[in-house]
Amino acid sequence: MNIIRIEDPADPRVAPYLSIRERDLVGREGRFVAEGKVVLNVLFAAGRFQAESVLVLENRLAGMTETLALAPDGMPVYVASAAVIDAIAGFHMHRGILAIGSKGVAPSVDDMLAALPERALVAVPVGISNHDNIGSIFRNAAAFGADAVLLDETCCDPLYRKAIRVSVGAALKVPFAVGGTASNLADALSRHGFGQLALSPAGEADIRDMPRPGRLALYFGTEGEGLPEPLLKRLTTARIRMAPGFDSLNVAAASAIALHHFTDATG
Amino acid sequence: MNIIRIEDPADPRVAPYLSIRERDLVGREGRFVAEGKVVLNVLFAAGRFQAESVLVLENRLAGMTETLALAPDGMPVYVASAAVIDAIAGFHMHRGILAIGSKGVAPSVDDMLAALPERALVAVPVGISNHDNIGSIFRNAAAFGADAVLLDETCCDPLYRKAIRVSVGAALKVPFAVGGTASNLADALSRHGFGQLALSPAGEADIRDMPRPGRLALYFGTEGEGLPEPLLKRLTTARIRMAPGFDSLNVAAASAIALHHFTDATG
Known part of the structure; x- marks a missing residue:
């Protein structure tokens, strides 16, 4: 697993996770946000959409091992404290895990x-x-x-x-x-x-x-x-x-x- | 119809409508709040619970005539401006009509x-x-x-x-x-x-x-x-x-x- 520790909410690598709710309103230019273990299991298992990265609470990482084992090889797994994640997302992220995926090209x-x-x-x-x-x-x-x-x-x-x-x-x-x-x-x-x-x-x-x-x-x-x-x-x-x-x-x-x-x- | 104009959000007659959301959390001592025309139609038509009163936006009153015709005789219909109703309820009441009902005695x-x-x-x-x-x-x-x-x-x-x-x-x-x-x-x-x-x-x-x-x-x-x-x-x-x-x-x-x-x- 490509685990990367994030200490600074302004780290450009986690920019897609910034201000989740505000960004919901304006759209994400071809990306989507998936939340929670059950949803991420489907995202990885179905393989229909490409997962770009995951952001996970440090104290939840151990419980996500099986889920993350399904993720694409080399996909970055950003790990941060609750304070840093809340500062990134802009609200208290009680689900503990988020992913950014790419919408790709929609079929006709x-x-x-x-x-x-x-x-x-x-x-x-x-x-x-x-x-x-x-x-x-x-x-x-x-x-x-x-x-x-x-x-x-x-x-x-x-x-x-x-x-x-x-x-x-x-x-x-x-x-x-x-x-x-x-x-x-x-x-x-x-x-x-x-x-x-x-x-x-x-x-x-x-x-x-x-x-x-x-x-x-x-x-x-x-x-x-x-x-x-x-x-x-x-x-x-x-x-x-x-x-x-x-x-x-x-x-x-x-x-x-x-x-x-x-x-x-x-x- | 027993229409009563309310000018003061602190009028004791509309006390059951005060701070709707906060009151949701602590309970209402045997009462409930019903919202919107469709729900009030059911409340009145079913007659299972007693409606104690209605609070309606002044500019919605005309559109509620059929609904209110189903209400119990003599039930107070409080009418107020949007500003007064929002001050009573504590949030913007876009549905335009609320009722307070009595839970009565629950059957065994x-x-x-x-x-x-x-x-x-x-x-x-x-x-x-x-x-x-x-x-x-x-x-x-x-x-x-x-x-x-x-x-x-x-x-x-x-x-x-x-x-x-x-x-x-x-x-x-x-x-x-x-x-x-x-x-x-x-x-x-x-x-x-x-x-x-x-x-x-x-x-x-x-x-x-x-x-x-x-x-x-x-x-x-x-x-x-x-x-x-x-x-x-x-x-x-x-x-x-x-x-x-x-x-x-x-x-x-x-x-x-x-x-x-x-x-x-x-x-």
Whole structure:
């Protein structure tokens, strides 16, 4: 392990970790921040994104040995005291370990879809601008073995720090691509032979009565507005049965139910 | 409507609304705070808890007419400017409307179970100390028509402000009782003829292969620890199928899937 002791919060080697929260707001020029042991395990094990470095609390280093054993050879592991780390990050970093990763080059929607197997399950969030919801959708996608997530251009960034955290690292594991509009995504999914189902409280049939095509894309809209009307007109719609009088479901819950229903997982 | 104009943040009539966040921490002696139009609609329509008063932004009053029409006769509606309301609440109250309700006398577990129909579905969170998760479990319980929620003594309070908000008011609608330990709850559910299923990643069968008894209780444990080992030994266990390698599901998502699976709702 390439362990490097940091004594000065202004050390240029830890510049990417400076003022974490402020930097969340302005963006990171192609980088993301991953936090906590569980998330870092996924980052290293999935190997989908390149980890540039890790910053760890000195008194947590021993407990991170197994996690760091998964890291790329030679990757710098910066170690510092709590006081130095808090001065770098700008807040008390109780998780004890952070990583900076490189977003790399995002795949095009077509390239990503072309690479999927004959039988594939894809989640398509549309207009989801809440990082908790995006993170939860990725977590559910991973839990139920979805092959990819396709996001329309109005969704928030799955590699935002909080989204990664809520996803428990799934945003670093499940392949995703960001397309244009929902209509552009539907065009692409059609080209690649996907059956497409738009989840909506007013859906024409219960998801439990829907056949599962080999390649299936499931669309999830916002809680308030739902999916765009033109998309609902174009696609087959399906609903999740609910009790009368309180037909309100969080989009993360809806994605859990629909992905669980259509998954091939047998675990 | 009993509309009362408030000019002075120190007016004793709005004392229950003072320093909302600080009061969250110390508790409210038998009261709760409900926020926002959607939650207040549930509070008034369900009629399960008594609303003591409402505090509304003057420029939102007109938009709240339908909501307030559901309120109890004579209930005070305090109206104030944004500056006065922010001074009362201690932060910027962007939701525009708050209510104070009375928790009343909590039913005993036995009384609550005795009052349920022959065919009933009950959610039993155990050790859930996160208000987001408790709120989400209530929201799912309402969405899938669960008849009640039973909480063990280590769960957090469903009538905490944030839990009510996340539940979208379901915590004010779905009957609940707080018992002693999970083992006490299992005793009570047995006495009342409930089939009991403990959700666990290591469950002996897939929930989809489990019969639905007339009276069914579904147990949900914490993400880290899961349900207590003695409870898992005592009850039938069931799992939610997941993909290998990422078998991590949020407890709110698990409750959505299991309640959706066992609901009688056909909507």
